[in-house]
Amino acid sequence: MTGIELFLGEHLNPEKLNALLLLGVVLFGGTWVGRLFQLWKIPQVVGYIGLGLALGNTGLGWIDLTTMSHLQPFSTFALGLIGFMIGGELKIKTIKKYGKQFTTILLMESLGAFVVVSILITLAGWFFFKNWSFAISLGLLMGSISSATAPAATTDVLWENKTKGPLTTIILGIVAMDDAVALLLFAVSTSVVGILMGNGGDVSLVSSLLDLVWEVGMAVVMGAGMGFILYRVIRSFSDEDKILAFSIGAILLLIGLAIFLGVDIILAAMSMGFFITNFAPRRSKETFHLVERFTPPVFILFFVMVGAKLDVKGLTSVTVILAVIYLLGRIGGKSIGAITGSAVSRAPRSVLRYLPFSLLSQAGVAIGLSIVAGQVFLGPLGDTIVMVVTATTFVVQLAGPPLVKFAITRAGEVGLNITEEDLIRQSRASDIADKDIPTIKENADIKSILKIFAERDNLYYPVVNEEGVLTGILPIEKLKDTFIASDISEFLLALDIMDQAEFSCRPDTEASEVRDIFKNRGLSSIPVVDENGIVYGMIEYRRMQQLINRRLLELKSRATALEKV
């Protein structure tokens, strides 16, 4: 080996790709690809998963199993954050409002998928393997796995599109809760399969159910406990940085404990979020807002890892056919269940129509359960399940998010969950200015100025010269002051009593910048002028707030209106 080869081997060895460099590549590339997909109107999460596919097992293989195991904690962390954020959206008030619809639809769609997939896979399994107990086992296990819906990719689309309304609420509730149904079905199925396949010794029904009670019950108790602690502590904090650090610390502590005790991570984090949002509503809004701003890099990493993990190279024709049957059965079962459930519980029409499109996603829990099945039932049964679930996850993770987007768009819920901050971020000076404001000429006398003030409720008017160029602002206080000199008011002109226009902005100035000028300079109005100084309009702080509030109310009432359809 020459010196150069030695040097290169030492310094450019891909196996020495350190974790930070990989993180950088994933976040940098992920954000870029996500943005590209957004431009193509495809949910960004598809881009992240696609990048993962390209870099991981299925594609180039840059992210190998060792790297993935190194980065596993980040994925778990992401699941914890997702659980926490979903929990934060589940307000008791909303649950009460949708309670009946929610439970009915949840049970119908998860059981629908379970029943249909179980039957279809059992029949197909018998056709391929000519063994009833094998076929029934395969059917039951796949059926129970099919009932789970992954929250991550689905909620990411909801958050990206700022949705609000009945469909959003039902989706959030269902994707968060049907994992519990899936775990229950899987626990029962495993026991039945254990008996059918003759290795029932270590998977008795009772111990499976006890496991389940521990996994779910403990998660809820731990989450609520940690939520209580977090609530007590942030109550005395006012510093945002500290609240953020402490909240993230609490989430990490909780999911760390959950892993240690072998309980469900998402449920635990969700229960914490649920506790905070319902028992400390005043402080929680801020906390969730802070945590939300922290999530993007973790989520990008998580979804890239989801893509990287999928390996579809070992597929056989039998597994492909089974995967297609599983996929169709799952979609069919969930759709029938969702539609029947919505109809029976008299859910809004948008839920009935579009919920089926929103329940495709399958990821963590399904893959996790398939791996459990693979470890408990060694041999063809376990292997087939792992292959089929992996292959179908591949398909639904890419097809699911665009369908969710389609559903929420058609349901009219996109953009209804916009905050004041979002609204300002999206606007420019031209959007918030009074464009039809009359200008006051410099030589206008008090009488004609009074007339303008009397006809409109603006408190500030732009003053212009002969050419229409802005020279000042006339606030109502200055007009009021002329009462001091009422006997000379006929000699006074706008020029005499106006204020200098210290700040002005252009129509395309960003609204956030305008707001900052208002806040930092303590101004009440800012004129908007074009590049020649000609007045385009006027922004009054008071009227800007009114406009924003009106727009927010409008969006809120649109969301409320959706419930009545």
Added chain:
Amino acid sequence: MELNKIIRPNNCRLLKSNTKTEALLELIDLLEQEGKVTDIEELKREIFYREQIMSTGIGQGIGIPHVRFAGISEPVILVGIKPAGFDGYESLDGEPVKMIFMILVGGEQHKEYLRILSLLVHRLKDETFRTSLTSAESSEAVYAVLTGESH
């Protein structure tokens, strides 16, 4: 507010100028000598801009050029008298302007500005007061009439 405290003897003059422009410049020169104004050229521009938009001749021989000007910290009243009147000083009643009261205040002194204007105009409504001003024979006499020390 006491007008007498604002009016200073040095700022009251019988003017030599014959025209409005000269008269205004002569009054501004008084300020320049005191050195209290930072940007005298800018002040001139503002005074003339105001006159260009509309003359400050308010009738009865009175002219009150006035501006709020950032380069001034205390209100100033400059008084210029010319019994023969100034050429080119348009006024509401068409009568020649014989008395100029130039009022200058700081940029933020809006209320003071209006008070001074109001008080001054109120005092000038008295015809005998106006007559004694225009018949004053020296700058000192102008000051004395204005501040009531001649009575």
